[in-house]
Amino acid sequence: MEENKKSIDGGDKFVFPVIQEQPSCGCGGNAAPANASAIPGLDQSFIMGSIATPAGPLPRVSSQLTRKDHWGTIKTRLGAGRMNYAIDPGLYALGDPADQSPVLVTANYKLSFDYLRRELAGINAWILVLDTRGINVWCAAGKGTFGTKELIDRIETSGLKNVVSHRKIILPQLGAPGVAAHLIKQFTGFKVHYGPVRSEDLPAYLDAGLKATKEMRIVTFPLKERVVLIPIELIATAKPFILISIALIILAGLLGRSGFQTGVFNNGLFAVSALFLAILGGTVLIPLLLPYLFGRAFSVKGLFVGLVIAVGLIYLRGMDLQIWPGKMEALSWLLMIPAISAYLAMNFTGASTYTSLSGVKKEMRFALPLEIGGVILGLVTWITSLIIAWEL
Amino acid sequence: MGSMVYLKNVATLGIDTSKCTGCGMCLDVCPHNVFKMNGKAVMIVDRDACMECGACSKNCPAGALQVQSGVGCAAAVINGMLGRNGGECCCGPQTDGTDSVKSGGACCS
Numbered sequence: 001m002e003e004n005k006k007s008i009d010g011g012d013k014f015v016f017p018v019i020q021e022q023p024s025c026g027c028g029g030n031a032a033p034a035n036a037s038a039i040p041g042l043d044q045s046f047i048m049g050s051i052a053t054p055a056g057p058l059p060r061v062s063s064q065l066t067r068k069d070h071w072g073t074i075k076t077r078l079g080a081g082r083m084n085y086a087i088d089p090g091l092y093a094l095g096d097p098a099d100q101s102p103v104l105v106t107a108n109y110k111l112s113f114d115y116l117r118r119e120l121a122g123i124n125a126w127i128l129v130l131d132t133r134g135i136n137v138w139c140a141a142g143k144g145t146f147g148t149k150e151l152i153d154r155i156e157t158s159g160l161k162n163v164v165s166h167r168k169i170i171l172p173q174l175g176a177p178g179v180a181a182h183l184i185k186q187f188t189g190f191k192v193h194y195g196p197v198r199s200e201d202l203p204a205y206l207d208a209g210l211k212a213t214k215e216m217r218i219v220t221f222p223l224k225e226r227v228v229l230i231p232i233e234l235i236a237t238a239k240p241f242i243l244i245s246i247a248l249i250i251l252a253g254l255l256g257r258s259g260f261q262t263g264v265f266n267n268g269l270f271a272v273s274a275l276f277l278a279i280l281g282g283t284v285l286i287p288l289l290l291p292y293l294f295g296r297a298f299s300v301k302g303l304f305v306g307l308v309i310a311v312g313l314i315y316l317r318g319m320d321l322q323i324w325p326g327k328m329e330a331l332s333w334l335l336m337i338p339a340i341s342a343y344l345a346m347n348f349t350g351a352s353t354y355t356s357l358s359g360v361k362k363e364m365r366f367a368l369p370l371e372i373g374g375v376i377l378g379l380v381t382w383i384t385s386l387i388i389a390w391e392l
Numbered sequence: 393m394g395s396m397v398y399l400k401n402v403a404t405l406g407i408d409t410s411k412c413t414g415c416g417m418c419l420d421v422c423p424h425n426v427f428k429m430n431g432k433a434v435m436i437v438d439r440d441a442c443m444e445c446g447a448c449s450k451n452c453p454a455g456a457l458q459v460q461s462g463v464g465c466a467a468a469v470i471n472g473m474l475g476r477n478g479g480e481c482c483c484g485p486q487t488d489g490t491d492s493v494k495s496g497g498a499c500c501s
């Protein structure tokens with residue numbers, strides 16, 4: 001048995017029970033579940049009564065989301081109180097399941113849970129919620145909290161073995177990076193079936209006898225999914241934008257040839273608009289146009305978006321490229337705008353669905369120094385252009 | 393949009409075909425259609441599409457697959473370099489309809 005276990009673990013790879021937990025995640029995790037006991041609380045707001053099972057009374061939920069659920073979703077999307085949007089881990093009944101009903105596993109992030117039950121309208125099932133500290137399946141799988149150990153423990157403590165007579169559990173495919181299916185089978189007797197990537201395909205997957213089509217297995221990154229990311233990308237830049245804008249305005253005022261006010265109006269406001277457009281390039285145009293932009297590296301895509309913006313701005317402002325201050329000002333924006341757009345575009349790798357860590361590291365090795373260099377050089381050039389304008 | 397591809401020749405994915413039993417698990421879990429069954433063993437047909445999520449190596453019962461898994465997220469790498477958050481990041485696809493809340497550049501803030 002010991003021998004056998006070693007070989008299926010693949011020797012040096014995952015050896016149970018390694019817990020790959022990252023307790024200090026700065027991205028909305030660490031929400032402690034309100035209830036650490038085996039049975040999820042019946043007093044949670046979305047529970048509609050309970051169902052008697054051999055494991056005791058379990059909370060029952062509906063596939064119909066209530067106004068309160070929707071309100072919670074809106075609040076979460078706006079970033080208010082999203083840190084605590086965790087539900088109790090454990091076993092829930094969706095509709096009126098029996099001992100033959102399917103078991104679906106998800107994370108204890110309320111939005112993941114809501115989305116899952118909404119897609120299962122008319123289906124009676126058990127939902128086994130893992131404690132992922134309020135983080136969605138994909139993120140939690142990457143961290144290992146949606147993981148082998150947690151699933152094994154949760155199967156035991158939830159009483160699942162007594163509640164269902166079969167030994168099959170359905171996991172979201174995107175949970176696979178965290179869970180070793182063969183170890184679940186070995187330690188609990190439950191066979192893991194990886195369901196489709198998108199919950200909306202679940203009814204078809206269940207109907208087909210737990211068979212997913214090729215399309216159901218492939219992660220895509222369509223326009224719709226890219227668009228919903230834009231507000232967050234944009235909001236994330238708000239604070240630096242305001243701070244840098246203030247600095248630019250003061251600089252332009254102090255270096256103004258004919259007084260503070262004209263400096264602000266002549267150069268400061270333009271600088272702020274340029275910065276704003278550079279940010280729009282990196283946070284709005286990149287998500288929108290991602291598949292159509294030149295280059296594979298995101299920073300290269302951002303660089304070209306930034307160059308187009310810079311050239312457009314220089315043209316619109318009608319910079320006098322015959323004189324040195326005009327030349328230098330143009331150059332400064334040709335350096336800064338693409339650098340900023342490229343940097344923000346590079347940050348979008350985290351939201352995309354196909355960038356590998358090796359790739360991101362490779363991209364950053366050449367892009368990050370250039371981006372930082374571009375901004376510094378551009379800033380120096382801009383300040384110089386303002387100063388030499390005094391001489392004229 | 394299955395055609396979106398990131399950088400070439402960087403993925404750390406490797407297979408030891410002699411260990412592969414042809415169970416097909418990796419075909420199931422890979423979200424980028426990287427593998428194909430080739431007789432009794434799988435082969436890597438699209439290495440450049442691999443996003444190093446680690447699902448295949450984790451679920452290969454024979455230990456035939458290796459990949460240095462991680463999240464391809466620049467913000468996380470930068471945070472790691474600055475010693476913040478241990479380089480963690482909540483970044484990922486929006487496919488369960490919920491992730492948009494903490495993805496992308498804002499994910500670690």
Ligand code: SF4
Nearest residue numbers: 412413415416418452
């Ligand atoms: S999971 Fe492993 S053993 Fe199974 S087909 Fe893939 S490589 Fe072969």
Ligand code: SF4
Nearest residue numbers: 422442443445446448
């Ligand atoms: S690491 Fe992920 S994307 Fe790469 S081959 Fe394995 S399952 Fe597919």
